[in-house]
Amino acid sequence: MKNKSTAIFAALALSASALTVVSMSPAANAAGGITLNAKAVGPAPAIAGTKKGGTLNYTGKSDVNHLDPTRCYDTFCMNIGRLLWRTLTAIQTDGNGKQTLVGDLASDVGTASKDSKTWVFKLRSGVKWQDGTDVTCEDLKYGISRTWDIEGSNVLTSGTEYPVNYIENKTAYKGPYTTPTGDLSGVVCGKSGSVETITFKLTQSAGDFNFQTTMPNYAAVKKSKDTGATYDDNVFSNGPYKIESRIKKDKSFFVKNTYWDTKTDPIRLQNVDRIDMLLGQDSVNTNNLYIEDTGRATNGMVNGPLTQNVPLIYDSEYDGLKLRFENRGYYGKGPYVEWLAINVQKVTDLNLRKAIQCALNKESLRATAGGKSTGDYTNSVVPVEFGYPAYTVCTDNPKGDLAKAKTFMSKVKKNTELVFAYSNATTDAENGALSIQSSLAKAGIKVKIKPIDSTDYYTLLETQSKDTPDLMLYAWGFDWPNSSTIFPPLFASDLVGKDTVGENKSRVQDKALDAIMNKALAESNATKQTALWVQADQYVSNTIAAVVPLWQLKTLLWKGSNVGSVYNSISNSFDWATVYLKNPTK
Amino acid sequence: MSAIASNPGVIDESKENLSLTQIAFLRFRRDKAAIFALGFVGVFVFLAVTANVFGWITHQDPYLFNEDVINLDNGGTPIGKFGGISSMHWFGVEPGTGRDLFMRFVHGARTSLIIAFASTIGTILLGTFIGLIAGYFGGLIEKVVGRVIDFILTFPFLLFVIAATPVLENSLERFGIEQSPTFRIITIISIFVFFGWTGTARLVRGQVLSLKEREFIDAARVAGASKWHIIFKEILPNLSGPILVISTLALPSYVTAEAVLSYLNVGVIAPTPSWGATVLRSTPYFEANPTYMLIPAVSLTLLVLSFNLFGDGIRDAFDPKGQK
Secondary structure, X not given: OEOOOOOOOHXXXXXXXXXXXXXXXXXXXXXXXXXXXXXXXXXXXXXXXXXXXXXXXXXXXOOOOOOOHHHOOEHHHHXXXXXXXXXXXXXXXXXXXXXXXXXXXXXXXXXXXXXXXXXEEEEOOOOEOOOOOEXXXXXXXXXXXXXXXXXXXXXXXXXXXXXXXHEOOOOOOOOOOOOOOOOOOOEEEEEEOOEEEEEEEEOOOOOOHHHHOOOHHHEOOOHHHOOHHHHHHOOOOOOOEEEEEEEOOOEEEEEXXXXXXXXXXXXXXXXXXXXXXXXXXXXXXXXXXXXXXXXHHOXXXXXXOOHHHHHHHEEXXXXXXXXXXXXXXXXXXXXXXXXXXXXXXXXXXHHHHHHHHHXXXXXXXXXXXXXXXXXXXXXXXXXXXXXXXXXXXXXXXXXXXXHHHHHHHHOXXXXXXXXXXXXXXOHHXXXXXXHHHHHHHOOOOOEEEEEEOHHHHHHHHHXXXXXXXXXXXXXXXXXXXXXXXXXXXXXXXXXXXXXXXXOOXXXXXXXXXXXXXXXXHHOOOHHHHHHHHHHHHHHHHHXXXXXXXXXXXXXXXXXXXXXXXXXXXXXXXXXXXXXXXXXXXX | OOXXXXXXXXXXXXXXXXXXXXXXXXHXXXXXXXXXXXXXXHHHHHHHHOHHHHHHHHOOOOOOOOHXXXXXXXXXXXXXXXXXXXXXXXXXXXXXXXXXXXXXXXXXHHHHHHHHHHHHHHHHHHHHHHHHHHHHHOHHHHHHHHHHHHHHHOOOHHXXXXXXXXXXXXXXXXXXXXXXXXXXXXXXXXXXXXXXXXXXXXXHHHHHHHHOOOHHHHHHHHOOOOHHHHHHHHHHHHOXXXXXXXXXXXXXXXXXXXXXXHHOOOOOOOOOOOHHHHHHHHHHHOOOOHHHHHHHHHHHHHHHXXXXXXXXXXXXXXXXXXXX
């Protein structure tokens, strides 16, 4: 999934990962250290020290992109959105950071057919909307069906398309706005005795489908409350909080949803009375509040510290948090990996791409992003927890290897000037751009750096136009711990269209790679599947040199001293679902 | 043929038949503050002009990243006190990149002065020409120019520059001119001149109106001089005083304007050094590393102050009674 500040130095919004070593089983059990609990019930696991009451706040520059679950696909909206919507299954995080897959709207974790193409989930009873009405299977089916509208780019935009890629659609359904009387054939509501069930008919085997259903696309939406494109601001809640008022990019207030019943919810707690979000705030000022722990900061959640403040919270010699931040900060590995994407459609000479891989000075680039605390060097786009065999991309020296770079350059037929685009939102981004320009220049590669307004930046990376850059920074995190959520979403050739490329920023269209990926997706044997992903990994980095892997991002987080919360590696930040105030009267 | 001094009662040191310029020079020499200011200005100009020589002496480069002088593990903070000041790096180094701040300082001076001088020259040339034409020919030309000037002056300068810069660049991109640091400098100078000529034109027009009625002009007309000869050979030389004053007051305002634009991140483009841009980048580091901001901020203040004092000195030298 996209990091909230993808492709820009994620020192701004990093978080720790509590994930342990992952095993690559696509089967329904034990995906990557996360166990399954088919019988989970509410309330969510108690966290020591929890108190009830008070107002939690958030202060930041950017607002949540989309609160509409169908359109939500970054960690920020997923973390906050969970207060408002519940998905079919979800990952529960307890007070020690242990993660378990449980049913959220479902009461179990689903049962698969032998070929993993049919899945049946039982639904919980007693889950209610903010007006007291029951959440029904129809509501869930309606919520899922809205993804088909995004696929056709009609009313809704953004979000992922997992449901469209996996669920059967025999009636050419095009979403609830274009085909309002249509029916999504792959999702069937039924009853098993007195319990509601939902059955999914898939177009391909998916041993980890019950992990896919943790995605926000699988949230319920009540049809009568769906306001289409403006649902973003009017989300109708079935979670512990509901929207009291919301002015996008300015202020949002959430209050308790009195119809939410803790006994039906194994993920969330309802501790604070009120949540107050203030957006459009200057980052330097906000950071200063958090350094001093005054004003809004004391009861506040916030993004990570700005690079220049990193030395205040992080001790590089000890490689950990400074003493005064120990109880209100977090530092550890995150699930995201950052790399420099090379646009293979424009930079067609493999020798030039390999030269770039050799010439890039990762150490200097990392320093502009904050240094050691930004991340650990890697030669792959896959997190180290997956346990894939290590390999070298040109050199293991983070300063790069100029001699090798020059050797490749001597074989390059046409040395054109390359364009590196970056978002001009921060000075770090500019320094990073200058660092790339200067290190590549030493090998004779000419790079022009182009600042882009932050609001247009992602669109530029995603669309095909004459301004499409040759080089760009990008970061990615798995949606759940399997390379099936890394390689296909990033490198499948069918993503590259005439107008957009989705997440395939390198514009890779390689039949051999597609073949490896498809084989892996269909392979149900864990060991064989892993071996195929390992092949794909080395293919992307070395055979076609579509990326220059940089580092696995670390998380550095801070919060107010009065806020109690746990990390959540999936949302990559302090968890909002179980947050509380240590002293609610403050 | 130069005109006779216009203030016959104020000839210094009993020397007669001195030109106005020569008299002004003598007066200026006695103004201590102005000489001091000129000295400062001289220092800055010297630094800017010889920037490359400094690079040769210190072996530093304003664009080169120096990884060994910053703490690569920890936010790229400079190693050492006062932001990394050392014998190699006289003003310290820039956090995150390790670029030498002294080199960025002298090259920044060069950027500011190039933009300021070019804009001033452009302003003076355009403004004087239009002012001369409007003043001498009068009539419809004068009226039209007057209205155009009024119209341009209604735009709030800074706001317009901030808005116009990207728009201008985008339109020119359509003609195939790519955005680049050099091009941005040209854009800035163009916009400054577009606004600046108006003040000069008005002043010059006023001067021309009064000069136009003088006897020496009638004499020249009677002698059969063409209009252009009168404008450029008779009137223009008498404007040297006011023009010099305008120039020395315009320069600091352009230096300030460029610094403000760079501070707002709509001025010069990376990696062009600029004092305003340095002030912008140094703001978040102020508590940890005050020298980073103090050096360009204080220098900007001194530069603008010196130019202003110098300009005042020039103006007083040409016209101590302050009549014009």
